[in-house]
Amino acid sequence: MSQGLAANQGDVLLLVGTRKGAFLLASDRSRKKWLVSGPHHAGSDVFHLAYDPRDGGTVFVAINSPIWGPEIQCSRDLGATWQAATRNPSFGEGRRHPVEKVWHVAPGRSSEPGVVYAGVSPAALFKSIDGGDAWAEVDSLTAHPSHGRWEPGFGGLCLHSMVLDPTNDDRLWVAISAVGVFGTEDGGETWSTMNAGVRADFAPDPFPEFGQCPHKLLGHPAMPERLYQQNHCGVFRSDDGGRQWLDVSDGLPSRFGFVLGIHAADPDTIYVVPEDTALDGEVGGFVRYVTDAKLRVYRSRSAGRDWEPLTNGLPQHNAYLHLMREGMATDPLDPCGIYLGTTTGQIFASRDDGDSWELLADYLPPINSVDCAVVV
Secondary structure, three states: OOOOOOOOOOOEEEEEEEOOEEEEEEEOOOOOOOEEEEEEOOOOEEEEEEEEOHHHOEEEEEEEEOOOEEEEEEEOOOOOOOEEOOEOOOOOOOOOOOOOEEEEEEEOOOOOOOOEEEEEEOOEEEEEOOOOOEOEEOHHHHOOOOHHHOOOEOOEOEEEEEEEOOOOOOOEEEEEEOOEEEEEOOOOOOOEEOOOOOOOOOOOOOOOOOOOOEEEEEEEOOEEEEEEEEEOOEEEEEOOOOOOOEEOOOOOOOOOEEEEEEOOOOOOOEEEEEEEOOOOOOOOOOOOEEHHHOOOEEEEOOOOOOOEEEOOOOOOOOOOOOOOOEOEEEOOOOOOOEEEEOOOOOEEEEOOOOOOOEEEEOOOOOEEEEEEEEOO
16 A cells, blocks of 8 residues: 655645556655655556645545546545545436546635536536535536537547636636537536637638637636637637637647646746647548657747747657646746656656756656645
């Protein structure tokens, strides 16, 4: 049995989900030496972990066991013990499919104690009001008139991203592959499609109301109207809460990619890792490794108006690396730390806003997700 992580208040915490369990890493604010705990839930496909700083600190884990199926567990002692939910996300009677996988867990705001959200496949949003012990579907989303025409992406029909407006408890955005972004401004009573200006190059109509394939959606607490998404067909920014999107892909070597990061102190600074879908003459679009086999993190300090490649310390030759949609995280320190997790088991880290990089961990199982927090 894995031991809990011996972390102190104020330490930087990395939460890593892999195809063979979860790992917790902690360092003091120098971020030079890291303690490692895990694997927790060894053998299970862990899609995501999240740290909830409310009520003394809780780790939530989205487990997809090949034997027991999808479930959400939590730990209040950094992995020493885990508590299973009394009622995991499940659909009510009349639904043709069960919940297949739990993709993402998002703690609620400080103003809504006990609230936690989860995204699953087939695409649906679940909410707990008791700290993750029992889950109920937010069925107003799947009751949207477009629901019968939702189509899956290559990874399935999954709700994988949630952005909570920190200033308005009634405002929430979600992203679904391959459907698009939806938003609510009335606490989930009603939902609107929010995809104007986002390309869907694979569709007959390149700018449909819905049917786009967002890979990751993020917001910044300092600017609630500002949203970013790394999409199958480019990187996009919204300055009006998702009502209209601007294409900010110019300057990148590929429009395609999965990961996205935002600088903790600056909503204008973002990070992406371009990947290729297809090489010349290839049909099908399943190359999916970093463009030119070079691991380059592209940074924009102008909200996507221009980009610069960051390569110092990253492999630039024969680097056939791939990052899943949850494979990038940023910490809240100054300078900002950025963390990348690959499907070949490496974690690359920067302690200086991305200017230089080092290999933080190697030989892990294929990494599904990296998340970051500060221990309370």
